[in-house]
Amino acid sequence: MEPPTGEDPLDALIPRLAAAYGEPRWLKFHFDDVGSAAGRAAGLADPAARVGTRDEVLTVGDYLSAYVMEWTLHHLDLIAHLPPPAAGPAAASAAGPPAETLAAARAALERxxxxxxxxxFSDEDALLVGTGRRVPTHAERDALCESAVRVPLVLG
Known part of the structure; x- marks a missing residue:
């Protein structure tokens, strides 16, 4: 990923939003709160209902599936350059996405x-290689040559 150039108005917004939290724990609190509410709302929603976004109409189930994949990828991006978590309560914040989330994101990417x-491929490797976040190893490249999947998939 390229660093912001300053050409896009959002380039200035992102650092300001990040700085607004002051401390990482407040950002974590915000995401925990919003994520919990979103999870409750998703559990109550009719997955077959239709919603519109960006001139597209899709089912609530597909919409939520897309968000699971997007946020799982963002989670992987955020921890990509952190050391693996060590034992202890402080390390939990650097842990990767839960296994069920990785599996759901992989299933969406395969669709x-x-x-x-x-x-x-592990679920994480399928997501990283499939979206171009990591170059496949020689063994992965060989396995991909035998499959119908062509990577990277460009999601936009």
């Missing part, structure tokens, strides 16, 4: 790809 990733 977009129109084919499953090789079973030799």
């Amino acid at each position: 977009i790809a129109g084919a499953p990733f090789p079973t030799s």
Whole structure:
């Protein structure tokens, strides 16, 4: 990913929003609060109902699935350059996404790809390689050559 150039008005907004929290714990509190409310709302929603966004109409289930994938990818981006978590309560904040979230995001990516990733790929590796966040290893490249998946998938 390229650093912001300053050309886009959002380039200035992101650092200001980040600075507004003052401390990482307040950002975590905000995401925990918003995430919990979103989870409760998602549980109450009719997955077959239709919603519109950005001139697209999709089911609530598909909309929520897209958000699970997006936020899982953002989570992976945020921890990409952090050391693996050590034991203890402070390390929990650097942990990766839960296994069920990784699996759901992989399933959504496979629906977009129109084919499953090789079973030799972990869910995290399928997401990272599939979205171009990581170059496949030689073994992964060989496995991809035998599958119907062509990477990276460009999501936009």
